[in-house]
Amino acid sequence: MINSDLLKSFIAAADTGSFSAAARQLGRQQSTISSNIAKLEDELSVVLFDRKGKYPQVTEAGLALYDSAKLALDSAERFENSAALISAGSPVSLTIAFDEDLPLSPFMTWLQHIHKKYPIMQVRLVRKPSTQIFELVKNNQIDLALTPSLESNSSFYEFTAVGHIRYIFACGRQHPFRHKRQISNDDLATSTQVVASSMLESQLIQAVAMSSQRWYCEGYETLLAALQANIGWAFIAVDQSAPLPEGIVSFKPDFSATHHSAQYDIIWPKNKILSEIECQLRDQLATVVANMNKQT
Template sequence: MKYSLDQLSAFKAAAECGSFSAAARRLGKAQSLISTAIANLEIDLGVSLFHREGRYPQLSAEGARLLPEAIAILQRCDQLSGIAHGLAAGQEAKLRLAVDDSAQMPWLGDLLEQLAVTFPYLELELLFPIMEDLHGLLLSGRVDLGISYEAAEHPKELAFHALRQCKMQFVVSRQHPLALEKTVSLEMLQNHRQLMVTGRHSGAEKERFRYSPSVWWVEGDWPVLELVRRGLGWACLPNHFADAALQDIVQLPLQFSENRLQVGVQLVWHPAHPLGLAGQWLKEALIHKSSQIMDQLG
């Protein structure tokens, strides 16, 4: 490759500004330098980029075809410089976030939009492990931050910060026998299949909200919801998730205190694994957002 980035910049500026003199003003260079750069680029590429017969240069057919390629090269160079600048300043090469329950995305999405604006060249990996699987990823260093439901047992190595409270609903399809009952007792729930979210590890967490002896274990809230819709059992799902499907399912009127069940949502990290600039920013933003939520509730 004989041509330079300065030549491509001169080509782009001249095409966008409509003249070599205007391009020179934009780039803060003498017009002669712009004219020379474009002429040398034409020699290197073996084509004429502009028609120069009139008062102002006009893109040739070859120039019009090559302009998007030149712009793409310059944009990739800007991206390379941006990534390198971020890395030099302490930004991590990749931020890895694990979220237990994809239904958290509506409120979390606002912060991820801000993250994208604040760190435009950041590479983000967003995973959705369940329960103990999330803690395992943090302990191994596979992910940097986690957002999970409050666990019955916390690994001592991890640090936690409460983000919000999540209310739960006991739901069934409109065609399920329990949907016809005016009130539902614990014994009635035990007579029907329960659909439960599960991770890939066994443990106390897996059994925490089990009420029925008959269970289908399902990896993820969305598959659970689909099975509930099909009348294959009842489930306990987060309000923000169940409300989106109320045209297909109904909330059970329970006779016992679990009708007001709440589960905490936590931010989780490993203190021994330091965060980069983007991870620290997201951690602080999540904690700040949780304080705003608590203030509203208080």
């Protein structure tokens, strides 16, 4: 296997046009760059630079090998970085679950951070009702999950309380409620309500379902699509730090004199000891939830 320092010297010299410039770029002595390139030429039995003029010129053979050298160097650096992450305690795989009734958009930057900082980590994203998430955590099939808080303490998971997420009454821009000044309980009860399917598995169905005319939607995105199509009204979680999704407006029924929210927790299996990196990711996720409560 070719030493990565030799490849770095070759690539830097080809990019900068001289051994001295390559030395400055890499923070090495010019003699080191020259020696490394000579060693690489010996190992490959190929002349990479024509040294007859004032400045070395990359040969045709060198140009032909340049892209492969960059790929080989990138691959070697990824290998070294991945090994360092694993040595530092980074999990090789991570399963993260989100309550399906939450919007995913606030968490995209956090997920991008995971992808960029831990490229070797295989991540599995799960979107399910909270009741199913709790069951998967119980069976050690999920590493970290964001779910509504359970009223009673659990014997099968650990948790960190991360605060409340705001819920609002919402409908589409063409829904009759959009232009109605006062919306009574009777108005809600006689208009189609879009309800999350997860409520069917929850004791909250009696508190949440206010209309006998209902559409049930599986997942936040499906529920949102029904609202955007002006099918009905709904009670949905929102990210206060961002505008409402396109085509969605909020309204306030006559009976609603206060803000509505639900407590959320980050949970993980009881017998699982979080690695240092998992603890960092948990704390970062908690920060994302906290930022969702900052109004624009």
